[in-house]
Amino acid sequence: MAEAHQAVGFQFTVRPDGVDFKLSQEVIKNIYLSGVTAWKKKAIQFKNGVLAGVYPASPSSWLIVVIAMMSSLYIHIDLSMGMMDTIKENLPYRDCMSVQTRAVLSAILFATGLWLFLIYLLRYTLKALLSYHGWIFESHGKMSTSTKVWLCLVKMFSGRRPLLYSFQASLPRLPVPSVDDTIHRYLESVRPLLDNEQYNKMELLASDFKENKAAQLQRCLILKSWWATNYVSDWWEEYIYLRGRSPIMVNSNFYIMDLLYVTPTHRQAARAGNVVHAMLQYRRKLERGELAPLRALGTVPMCSTQMERMFNTTRIPGIETDFVQHLTDRKHLVVFHKGRFFQVWLYTGGRHLLPSELETQFQRILNDTSEPQPGELKLAALTAGYRYIQTKNTLKKQARIKYFSQGINKVSLDAIESAAFFLTLDDEPQGYDPAKTNSLDSYAKSLLHGKCYDRWFDKSFTLISYPNGKMGVNVEHSWADAPIVGHMWEYILATDCFHLGYTEEGHCKGDVNKNLPHPTRLQWQIPNECQNVIETSYLSAKQIADDVDFHGYLFAEFGKGLIKKCRTSPDAFIQLALQLAQFRDQHVFCLTYESSMTRMFRDGRTETVRSCTSEAVAFVRAMEDAGNVCQLALFRKAAEKHQNMYRLAMTGSGIDRHLFCLYIVSKYLGVDSPFLTKVLSEPWKLSTSQTPQQQLNLVDINKFPKYVCGGGGFGPVADDGYGVSYIIVGENLITFHISSKFSSPDTDSYRFGQHIQKAMLDIQALFKPENDKTAQNAKYVHLENGKKHI
Template sequence: MVKPCSLVKPCHLVKPVSAGRLAGRYLSHQRGLPGLPVPPLQQTCQRYITALEPIVEADELKRTRSLLEEFQRAGGLGERLQRGLEKRAQGSENWLSDWWVQVAYLEYRMPVVVHSSPGLVLPRMDFTDQQGQIKFAAKLIAGVLDFKTMIDNETLPVEFLGGKPLCMNQYYEVLSSCRIPGLKRDSVVNHAKSPAPPKHITVVHNFQFFVLDVYHSDGSPLTADQLRVQLEKICRASAPAGARPLGILTTQHRDSWGKTYQLLMQDETNRASVSAIQRSIFTLCLDPARPQTSGDSYRSAAAVQMLHGGGSGGNSGNRWFDKTLQFIVGEDGTCGANYEHAPAEGPPIVALIDHVVEYTRKPEPERRHSASLPTPQKLHFNITAEVQRDIEEAERSMDTLAQDLDMRVMVFGHFGKNVPKSHKMSPDAFVQMALQLAYYRMYQHCCATYESASLRMFRRGRTDTIRSASSASAAFVKAFDGPRTQVCVRPAAPVPTPNTSRARPLCDDRSLCFPLVPSKTDCVMCFGPVVPNGYGVCYNPMDDHINFAVSSFNSCQDTDSARMARAVEAALLDMKTLLDQTPQAKL
């Protein structure tokens, strides 16, 4: 239980993927983690005002201060709400996490596609045909199962930071889980915790779904070679013969999908097939080859495939977007993942993918005889005329959304995190200030900015918000293009470091969402803007380059992803020039 705190010292928010790892069992440390404290009312209000200072006009700020004074008065609404939070904290493991999941995800009714679920683009793999696709996909499955063994045995190395363990709960929520649509609110079911945990994955090819058992009767996992044989069977059994793209229903507005889901589940065959998808460990999507492109154009097109599949004429129907984890393997070597955000934040997904990518690079183990393997089960659906109309409506809606999304992936190749580090600066802080500078140069004002940060130092911690737009950042960007004497450059103090997540912005004006998603793999995560007239920018700083994914909506005349990407590039180069011209401080 958590005691109310009279004073909270600001904690550094951490990026777990770079934390040290030590062997240890999940439950052995979980109970010892501290609960999330409730910040004092005065601190909460002060930080709210601080966040507003760089983005609202003086008269609005003055009015807000007056409202907060009334809110904080003795015996007022603020004190009553504060006592309610403190009481909730005393009776729960984490007073915030359940609310966060419900409000930020399960009650959020926009489609999970683009609006909520991130995509992740891996480096292009070295194959260009179905044989190579199947071989890589088989090793990918084996790599996930290898990671799953650590989860099942509770031997997944516990992440530590500063000698203190971080909450590992999210790692146990990723596999065998699925979002379930509802009429007003969705839910999440984790079948890994059931008495008979799933032993299969779902494979979707040419819009057709299959159950692939990935364990033998003795509990041992199939080898990569055995999985390859099974995937070949699936591809032979799923010729493109006009199968209806049932998976595109999962791209709908959640209320619409909830209604269609009820219709679909009235049929016994449909219930069994949908249940098999929902219970599966994860989904593997085998996509056809795409038109050939190269460079950033290829990466941008690949990001679209991971984020939403490209619309009804592409692969949006070759998905089940309610599954927590979908791996996507294209016949042309385009690979990545899409994950439904409710069960977990980015770090567990990235850690799993880093493990899988490393596993796929290992030499193939000795082959095992595969003659006795059963044929994978094809899932069947009975589609009524009403459900077919909903499929067609989902196709139209998905096409509209796909055409509206403006996605640009840029590899900034001039330098990477090595440059700010050489100047004793936080690479994340350096990039965040470049993003602020790029935006200010484009629009001549600052705006609400959301950068997510982990709360995993607390039991069942999810995420919190870093307001990167501050009075200090506003002063920096306004001074940058003026006389150089106005710009102070000095080594950064330790700063909060973020991971990926979603949230609504602080205000309704144009907003930015700028999460850092660090990974050992040279990949980039991508997502859509959180508001119609905003930007979503995700970045992964490597030693000598930085991967960026910039998104906006074409329907907003004021935003332009390509222009924003160019502005970010210019800002980074100009900031490096300034550093090169500034004597380094002696520490």
């Protein structure tokens, strides 16, 4: 009862002689501190907004320009070339001001206008510089003089100490490629996959499209590129994600794993407490724009737009399309444990709950023995099944309107959808265990789909905490791509392990505050008819989850360090190994999807690299021919081709996003295009993605080699294909996450993992004589130097 009394700000009792008020000083103090914190936050956001708004200039530069103009009045040098006199003569109410006042005011107004002009000049100069992408096509380790000059200019115009959103106004727009270039590259990409007859038919379709329909569609697309900040991203979000009616669990959502070899504490509540507190710290930096922007080469800025919706975001289901609801500054978290939903407040007295306080709250939930309410256990399955399902009497969308639009159900649903994020306190341990063969497989499946009702798949992300102290994240895909969440997760793990830490007993550091109000149990009144809809959604989701064949594989024979000694790109090396593994597994080549980013442009997201090239096919066939002596030469040619395609995709000259947008325009205009229809219907039987490491400065892997993340993965894209995600960890480890479907007789994730291992080793063997020769030369030089030294 003590907590209940503290939760009341004031009490009053009506007596015959009047009304007796009793105020709780503790609550009044907390209200005051919350108000102070809120105003401080607004002030900081306003300040950082101003700093980002005038970047690359600074507010102090305005004062310098004003002083310069004011000084010119006293030395009788008109730097404005008569413009200040014109302003002075046209000031309103000038008759009410003295001559000196008008002169000062005109100088201030001219200086402000000049300052704003210079800001826009700097921005557009920087935008013009950032539109140059020649640097990315230069050979690794070699930089031309023009690129060096360009880099110096970019650094000079980039200002100092940029905030997260400082470069947004200076990022160039994503260019629209020419139709001729896109079609040429498309035909080149499908040539190794089609026989002569099929290729000739595709050429005819492409030629007909280019001659008769492309020009009209291209004009509309160019017009959109002038009007919108990005001609792809809004349509990509709407038509690829939000209009999809199939379940987002497995098919769209993806996951990220915890540290592979280290578990900072085995206490579930303590680990969750530290991680949630670190997330709150990250959210505060994010909302204030205080995070450093990600920059290629440490200089070229990347777009940060996607990060805005990381917290307080939910995908709201609809009949024909969903929409992304993003709120601001939500102060609570919803926790799921053993079929119950709890609301946990994240602030007290105007500050974040400390890790020890969060641990206390989560431990209270773990200790709670109450039973789920009718229909509550599998309620979250509504976010796992089809976006629009029809039962005998009820539509899923209608069920939401009918049963969750009023009363306590609406209050509870609003609490979930408006929460900062969703936390699941799982009851089954997971994590990588070298002693267990399938531990990584089980861990991945748990993160990807769980029990189909213990993650809220519509939330921007669900944080998952296991009883053995392991963690993980399940992420809804529409609002952002994997590197965005990966950036946060890198910060969280480093903060948890190296800044917050734990006591010797494994608890969070800090005093334990037992006077916090207990977590609030969300209440539901779910009738039988609605429970039937929940069960239908659960059964469809479970069928999908049970069909996922997952295999996690740690490739530790060599890593980025050795690949770089081979003077080739690690990504190209792995992609060609995947092509070799795919051919050995399926005995045919297939359309291959590799995701690349376009964040060097405003609001950029991703582009496709079609990794199955004619050069890759020639290399793979040579590898299967034991007598072929040109294998290494063909590998280098295929790797160079892949790197060039990746660079084209990053710089806005990809194939698939352009064709996708042309297809959308054709549908709006009612233009039928067999060519575009054919292109958009082609299946990606091998879908691949690399999880990048973006903040290498957070953890020194050489000093702490065990503190490496396992990366993340996603479900299979095609019913008879593979999904492969990989992360290059440090110099000596590559982690593969392989998915397929049990229902396909042609695929097997474990088998494909074995093929990847053999392909990696076979390619590395091509370089062995070359590396041995290099090593021998190095040894000889070392000995010669030694003799000279002696």
